[in-house]
Amino acid sequence: MRIGHGYDVHRLTEGRRLILGGVEIPWEKGLLGHSDADVLTHAVMDALLGAAALGDIGTHFPDSDPAYAGADSLRLLKQVTRLLRSHGWQVGNVDATILAQRPKLAPHIPAMREHLARCMGVEIEQVSVKATTEEGLGFTGTGEGMAAHAVCLLEKTGS
Ligand code: MG
Numbered sequence: 001m002r003i004g005h006g007y008d009v010h011r012l013t014e015g016r017r018l019i020l021g022g023v024e025i026p027w028e029k030g031l032l033g034h035s036d037a038d039v040l041t042h043a044v045m046d047a048l049l050g051a052a053a054l055g056d057i058g059t060h061f062p063d064s065d066p067a068y069a070g071a072d073s074l075r076l077l078k079q080v081t082r083l084l085r086s087h088g089w090q091v092g093n094v095d096a097t098i099l100a101q102r103p104k105l106a107p108h109i110p111a112m113r114e115h116l117a118r119c120m121g122v123e124i125e126q127v128s129v130k131a132t133t134e135e136g137l138g139f140t141g142t143g144e145g146m147a148a149h150a151v152c153l154l155e156k157t158g159s
Contacts, residue, residue, distance in 0.1 A: 004051025006150040008042040021112025022074040034063035038073035043148035051154040077119040092153035095128040099140040099147040105131040
């Protein structure tokens with residue numbers, strides 16, 4: 001088994017859609033980025049790649065590459081999962097935390113887990129997503145941005 005950790009941050013801005021775990025959340029602001037800026041999915045991908053010691057999303061999907069402009073991060077997660085499989089890894093479990101002052105994310109978490117699980121080819125019970133505020137402190141507290149942490153366990157498939 002291998003453990004991995006991922007962390008990501010994106011700035012909040014007006015005129016962008018807010019996508020977390022592939023779920024579009026109605027909100028006055030969205031996350032800024034080259035792709036869809038899905039901070040949760042990015043942290044998950046970095047955890048997976050980290051566990052396999054296969055670099056990070058910046059090396060696999062460089063933001064200088066126009067191919068990834070506006071990219072659906074769930075699609076990239078599927079690619080990461082395929083890459084892991086080709087190296088003999090399968091996902092054991094993922095646990096992630098989104099840091100955001102607003103909006104309330106709890107109603108959207110089941111859909112996020114479902115999307116992430118489907119893209120990684122695992123059951124929803126293997127994917128945990130949590131959300132917390134930082135009590136008004138720091139850049140997430142002021143609403144300047146959102147962050148996400150993720151840890152995962154990979155298991156060798158033997159292939
Ligand atoms: Mg990112």
